[in-house]
Amino acid sequence: xxxxxxxxxxxxxxxxxxxxxxxxxxxxxxxxxxxxxxxxxxxxxxxxxxxxxxxxxxxxxxxxxxxxxxxxxxxxxxxxxxxxxxxxxxxxxxxxxxxxxxxxxxxxxxxxxxxxxxxxxxxxxxxxxxxxxxxxxxxxxxxxxxxxxxxxxxxxxxxxxxxxxxxxxxxxxxxxxxxxxxxxxxxxxxxxxxxxxxxxxxxxxxxxxxxxxxxxxxxxxxxxxxxxxxxxxxxxxxxxxxxxxxxxxxxxxxxxxxxxxxxxxxxxxxxxxxxxxxxxxxxxxxxxxxxxxxxxxxxxxxxxxxxxxx
Amino acid sequence: xxxxxxxxxxxxxxxxxxxxxxxxxxxxxxxxxxxxxxxxxxxxxxxxxxxxxxxxxxxxxxxxxxxxxxxxxxxxxxxxxxxxxxxxxxxxxxxxxxxxxxxxxxxxxxxxxxxxxxxxxxxxxxxxxxxxxxxxxxxxxxxxxxxxxxxxxxxxxxxxxxxxxxxxxxxxxxxxxxxxxxxxxxxxxxxxxxxxxxxxxxxxxxxxxxxxxxxxxxxxxxxxxxxxxxxxxxxxxxxxxxxxxxxxxxxxxxxxxxxxxxxxxxxxxxxxxxxxxxxxxxxxxxxxxxxxxxxxxxxxxxxxxxxxxxxxxxxxxxxxxxxxxxxxxxxxxxxxxxxxxxxxxxxxxxxxxxxxxxxxxxxxxxxxxxxxxxxxxxxxxxxxxxxxxxxxxxxxxxxxxxxxxxxxxxxxxxxxxxxxxxxxxxxxxxxxxxxxxxxxxxxxxxxxxxxxxxxxxxxxxxxxxxxxxxxxxxxxxxxxxxxxxxxxxxxxxxxxxxxxxxxxxxxxxxxxxxxxxxxxxxxxxxxxxxxxxxxxxxxxxxxxxxxxxxxxxxxxxxxxxxxxxxxxxxxxxxxxxxxxxxxxxxxxxxxxxxxxxxxxxxxxxxxxxxxxxxxxxxxxxxxxxxxxxxxxxxxxxxx
Numbered sequence: 010x011x012x013x014x015x016x017x018x019x020x021x022x023x024x025x026x027x028x029x030x031x032x033x034x035x036x037x038x039x040x041x042x043x044x045x046x047x048x049x050x051x052x053x054x055x056x057x058x059x060x061x062x063x064x065x066x067x068x069x070x071x072x073x074x075x076x077x078x079x080x081x082x083x084x085x086x087x088x089x090x091x092x093x094x095x096x097x098x099x100x101x102x103x104x105x106x107x108x109x110x111x112x113x114x115x116x117x118x119x120x121x122x123x124x125x126x127x128x129x130x131x132x133x134x135x136x137x138x139x140x141x142x143x144x145x146x147x148x149x150x151x152x153x154x155x156x157x158x159x160x161x162x163x164x165x166x167x168x169x170x171x172x173x174x175x176x177x178x179x180x181x182x183x184x185x186x187x188x189x190x191x192x193x194x195x196x197x198x199x200x201x202x203x204x205x206x207x208x209x210x211x212x213x214x215x216x217x218x219x220x221x222x223x224x225x226x227x228x229x230x231x232x233x234x235x236x237x238x239x240x241x242x243x244x245x246x247x248x249x250x251x252x253x254x255x256x257x258x259x260x261x262x263x264x265x266x267x268x269x270x271x272x273x274x275x276x277x278x279x280x281x282x283x284x285x286x287x288x289x290x291x292x293x294x295x296x297x298x299x300x301x302x303x304x305x306x307x308x309x310x311x312x313x314x315x316x317x318x319x
Numbered sequence: 320x321x322x323x324x325x326x327x328x329x330x331x332x333x334x335x336x337x338x339x340x341x342x343x344x345x346x347x348x349x350x351x352x353x354x355x356x357x358x359x360x361x362x363x364x365x366x367x368x369x370x371x372x373x374x375x376x377x378x379x380x381x382x383x384x385x386x387x388x389x390x391x392x393x394x395x396x397x398x399x400x401x402x403x404x405x406x407x408x409x410x411x412x413x414x415x416x417x418x419x420x421x422x423x424x425x426x427x428x429x430x431x432x433x434x435x436x437x438x439x440x441x442x443x444x445x446x447x448x449x450x451x452x453x454x455x456x457x458x459x460x461x462x463x464x465x466x467x468x469x470x471x472x473x474x475x476x477x478x479x480x481x482x483x484x485x486x487x488x489x490x491x492x493x494x495x496x497x498x499x500x501x502x503x504x505x506x507x508x509x510x511x512x513x514x515x516x517x518x519x520x521x522x523x524x525x526x527x528x529x530x531x532x533x534x535x536x537x538x539x540x541x542x543x544x545x546x547x548x549x550x551x552x553x554x555x556x557x558x559x560x561x562x563x564x565x566x567x568x569x570x571x572x573x574x575x576x577x578x579x580x581x582x583x584x585x586x587x588x589x590x591x592x593x594x595x596x597x598x599x600x601x602x603x604x605x606x607x608x609x610x611x612x613x614x615x616x617x618x619x620x621x622x623x624x625x626x627x628x629x630x631x632x633x634x635x636x637x638x639x640x641x642x643x644x645x646x647x648x649x650x651x652x653x654x655x656x657x658x659x660x661x662x663x664x665x666x667x668x669x670x671x672x673x674x675x676x677x678x679x680x681x682x683x684x685x686x687x688x689x690x691x692x693x694x695x696x697x698x699x700x701x702x703x704x705x706x707x708x709x710x711x712x713x714x715x716x717x718x719x720x721x722x723x724x725x726x727x728x729x730x731x732x733x734x735x736x737x738x739x740x741x742x743x744x745x746x747x748x749x750x751x752x753x754x755x756x757x758x759x760x761x762x763x764x765x766x767x768x769x770x771x772x773x774x775x776x777x778x779x780x781x782x783x784x785x786x787x788x789x790x791x792x793x794x795x796x797x798x799x800x801x802x803x804x805x806x807x808x809x810x811x812x813x814x815x816x817x818x819x820x821x822x823x824x825x826x827x828x829x830x831x832x833x834x835x836x837x838x839x840x841x842x843x844x845x846x847x848x849x850x851x852x853x854x855x856x857x858x859x860x861x862x863x864x865x866x867x868x869x870x871x872x873x874x875x876x877x878x879x880x881x882x883x884x885x886x887x888x889x890x891x892x893x894x895x896x897x898x899x900x901x902x903x904x905x906x907x908x909x910x911x912x913x914x915x916x917x918x919x920x921x922x923x924x925x926x927x928x929x930x931x932x933x934x935x936x937x938x939x940x941x942x943x944x945x946x947x948x949x950x951x952x953x954x955x956x957x958x
Contacts, residue, residue: 021803049790050787050788050789050790051787053786053787055631063804065792065794066792066803066804069790070790071786071787071788071789071790071791072790072791072792072793073631073634073661073786073792073793073794074792074793074794074795074796074802074804075627075630075657075795076627076653076654076656076657076795079623079624079627079653079654079657081624082619082623082624082625082627082628082631083627083628083630083631083634084631085624085628085631086577086579086627086628086629086630086631086632086633086634086635086639087631087632087634087635087786088631089577089615089617089628089631089632090576090577090615090631090632090635090636090637090639091635091636091637091785091786091787093787094635094786094787111620111621111623111624112620112623112624114620115619115620115624281613281615284598285597285598285611285613286611287611287612287613288613288615291612291613292615293576293577293614293615293632293635293637293638293639294576294632294635294636294637294785294787295636296576296612296613297601297612298573298574298576298638298757299574299757302756302757302758303752303753303756303757304572304573304574304752304753304757305574305601305602305612306571306572306599306600306601306752307572307752308558308568308572308750308752309556309558309747311568311571311572311596311599311600312558312564312568312596315558315559315560315564316556316557316558317344317347317348317514317556317557317558317559318554318555318556318557319347319348319349319350319552319553319554319555319557
C-alpha cells in the first residue's frame with residue numbers, strides 16, 4: 010500500500026509560531042514524499058540551524074541536524090558516499106544563502122543529486138528578527154532599530170550562475186502547488202533548488218502574506234507554453250535570456266514555478282562513475298574495506314612505483 | 320661507518336626537488352639507509368630552495384649539519400649555505416657565479432643579504448661568491464668549480480637540442496659531480512635517473528648525458544675517485560616514501576573510502592597521493608565480483624566544507640577522513656564540535672606548519688598541539704595522536720581510523736611539515752598492515768525500528784547504524800536517546816555523562832604502551848619529553864650524548880588526548896631533571912604535562928626558526944642546560 014502523508018510525520022511537537030509559513034512548507038514536503046512513495050528509511054533530510062532546519066525532527070527519515078550553514082556539505086558527503094539515498098536539504102535563507110553561501114555556490118558547480126529547499130523569510134527568526142540575506146535594502150522590519158542597509162541576494166540568479174540544474178520558486182501557503190514543485194525538485198537528477206517564499210508573521214511585518222499575495226503569479230498561468238526544460242545547448246541558447254529575465258523579476262510582480270531545468274548536465278555521481286566504473290554499485294558506504302578484519306591490499310604490492318630493488 | 324650529509328641548493332621550480340629525489344634513489348640503490356628533506360619558500364619559481372640528504376649504513380634518524388657536500392649551482396645557494404659546510408667537505412659550484420654579490424641577489428631575503436654583507440665586511444671583503452670560495456678554502460673545504468656553461472653546451476651538442484630545452488640538466492650535472500666525488504659508480508646515478516624519469520624518455524636522455532659529461536669532467540680534472548663500498552642493504556626490495564605518501568598509503572590500506580581536502584601546504588600532497596591511487600585492484604572480495612574499488616577524493620570549496628562533507632560520508636558508514644594544516648584546522652573547529660556532539664567517526668590528519676596565522680606556510684612548526692586538543696567549543700573530548708616518524712605515521716593512521724569508528728569520535732592525527740616532505744626508505748616488515756586489524760566497533764547494519772542512535776550504555780558507546788538503514792536522527796543539538804533535540808535537564812545531564820563515560824572507555828581501551836613510550840634507561844636521571852616528529856632527532860642526540868658521558872632517557876608522548884597522566888607521572892617522578900623539546904614558543908607540551916600531572920617542566924629546548932630539529936640541536940641544548948645550568952635554550956641552526 011502506498012504511503013500517506015501522515016506516514017511522514019513524527020511525534021515531535023512542531024515548535025513554530027502560530028501562522029508560520031513553515032507549516033505550509035512542511036505539509037507540502039510530507040505530501041510530496043507520500044506521492045513519490047519514498048521509503049523513510051532511505052530518505053535523508055539534512056538541516057542547518059534555524060526555525061526551518063528543525064524540519065529534520067518533523068519529517069520521518071534517516072535525518073541529520075547539522076550546524077549553522079553546513080547542511081549542504083554534510084548532505085553532499087552523504088549523497089556521494091551513498092548515492093542510493095534520497096537527500097534533501099532544508100534550511101532558511103540565512104542558513105543556506107548567508108552563512109552557508111559558499112557551500113550553496115559549490116553545490117551548483119558539482120550538480121550532486123540533492124534538492125535544496127530554502128524556507129525564505131528574509132529574517133533570522135530564532136535570534137529575534139535580524140535582517141536575512143533576502144531582505145531588501147531600506148526595509149525596516151519591526152525588530153530592526155534602523156532600516157536594513159544591506160542589499161538582498163537573488164537566490165534564483167545565484168543558483169543559475171552557480172550551475173544548479175533545477176531552479177524553482179514556491180510560496181509557503183500554496184501547499185498543493187508547492188508540493189508539485191518540491192516533487193519535481195526531488196525527482197530531478199542533479200542539484201535542485203526551490204526558493205520558498207515564507208511569511209514570518211512574528212518578525213517580518215513587511216513581506217507578509219498580504220504583501221506576497223498581491224505580487225505572486227505562476228509562470229505557467231501567465232504563459233501556458235512556459236517550459237523550463239533544457240534538452241540541448243541550442244534550446245539553452247534560445248530559452249536562457251527569457252529565463253534570466255523572469256528570475257530578475259522581483260518587485261510588483263513575483264513569478265512562481267519552475268524557472269529552469271537543465272536535463273543535459275551530468276551529475277557528480279555520474280562523473281565519478283565515468284572515472285572509476287563501479288563507483289555507483291559499490292559506493293563508499295557499501296564497499297568492503299577488509300576481509301576477516303585484514304586489509305584488502307598490501308603496500309608493497311599496491312604501491313609498486315615506490316618499491317625498488319637495491 | 321658511513322655517515323654523510325649533502326645539500327643541493329637552487330632556485331625553486333628549477334628541478335632541485337627532482338635532483339634530491341635522484342640522489343635519494345642512488346643512495347638506496349647503493350645499499351644505504353637515507354633521509355632526505357626539502358626546504359623551500361612559499362613561492363612557485365625563483366626563491367631559494369634546497370634538498371638535504373643524510374645517508375648511512377646504520378639507522379638515519381635525523382638530518383645533520385654541517386654537511387660533507389654542497390651542490391650550489393647559483394650564487395644564492397653558495398652564499399646561503401656558507402656556514403653549512405664541514406671543513407672536511409666539498410662544494411660544487413658554477414664558475415660563472417664567482418663575481419656575483421649577495422647584495423645584488425634580488426631573490427635573497429633582505430635580512431640574509433645584510434647579514435652576509437656585515438660578516439664579509441668585517442673580514443674586509445665584499446659578499447661575493449669568489450670571496451665565499453676563498454673563505455671556504457681557508458677553512459680547508461675542497462671547492463669544485465664547474466664550467467657549467469661549457470658543460471651544458473656539450474650536453475646540448477650531444478643530444479642535438481637547444482641549450483634552453485636542456486638547461487634543467489644543470490641539477491644533474493651538479494648531483495652527478497657530487498655523487499661521483501663521494502664514490503658512487505656512474506651506473507648507480509644512471510639507474511637512479513631511470514627510476515626518476517623512466518616514463519619520460521625526453522627528460523631521461525639529456526639527464527643521462529648530463530650525468531656522464533659531469534663525471535667525465537670531474538674524472539679528468541680531479542682524477543678517478545675511489546669507489547665507495549656498497550651499503551649493507553643490497554639485494555632487497557625497499558620502499559622510498561615521504562610522510563605525506565605513507566599516510567596516504569595507510570589510509571588506502573585501512574579502507575578509507577572518502578577523503579576531502581582544500582589545498583594547503585603541507586597537507587594536500589597527502590590527498591593528491593590518495594587521488595593518484597583512488598582506483599585500486601583488490602583480491603579476495605567476493606561481493607558482486609568486484610575487482611576494482613574506488614575512493615571518493617574531493618577538493619572542496621574550503622576546509623569547513625571538507626570536514627562537514629567527510630562527516631556526512633562517515634554517517635553513511637564510510638571510512639572518511641580529511642587532511643589539513645593549521646589555518647584549515649581553525650576553520651574546522653565548529654564541525655569538530657559537532658562530531659563530538661553527534662558522535663561521528665572522523666579522522667583529521669593535521670599536518671602542522673609554522674604559525675601563527677599563515678606564518679611561514681612551507682616550514683616546520685609544532686604549534687598546534689593545544690589547538691588540536693582543545694579544538695571545538697563546548698566540552699569536546701577527542702583523541703589526539705602524534706606520530707614520531709614514518710613508521711609510526713603508518714600504523715597510527717590505521718589505528719586512528721579504527722578508533723574513530725570504535726569510539727564514534729573525531730580523531731586528530733598530528734603530523735607536520737618535516738614528516739610531510741621527508742623521504743625515507745623502508746623494508747617490507749617495517750610496514751606490515753596485518754599487524755593492525757580493521758575494527759569498526761558497535762556497528763549495526765539492520766537496526767530495525769525504534770532505533771536509538773544515542774542509546775545510554777555503560778561504556779558510553781551506542782550501537783551505530785548507518786544513515787539509510789532505518790529512520791533515525793543524528794543531531795548536533797543536545798538530544799535524547801533517539802536524537803530528538805532536547806533541552807530537558809535530565810536528558811542533558813545524561814548525555815553529558817555519556818560522552819564523558821565514552822572518553823573514559825577510550826582511555827581504558829587504548830593500552831598505555833600506545834600512549835607513551837619511554838626510550839632508554841628508566842634510571843637515567845635526565846628525561847627529555849617531547850611529541851611528534853622530534854622523536855628520531857632526540858634518539859640520535861641521546862646516542863651522541865651517551866658517547867659524551869651523558870645518560871638521558873626520552874619520554875615520547877604518543878597520545879596526547881586522553882592524556883596518560885599516571886604513566887607519565889610514574890616516569891617523571893623518577894627523573895631529576897626534565898627537559899621538554901618542542902618546536903613551539905609556548906612550551907605547549909610542558910603546559911599540558913603540568914596540567915595533567917602537576918609536574919613543572921623546568922627545562923626546555925625550543926626551536927623557533929621554522930627549520931627542522933637536528934640531533935645536534937638537542938646535543939647542544941642538553942649540554943648548555945647541564946654545563947651552564949640554563950633553563951631554556953633556543954636552538955637556531957638551519958638555513
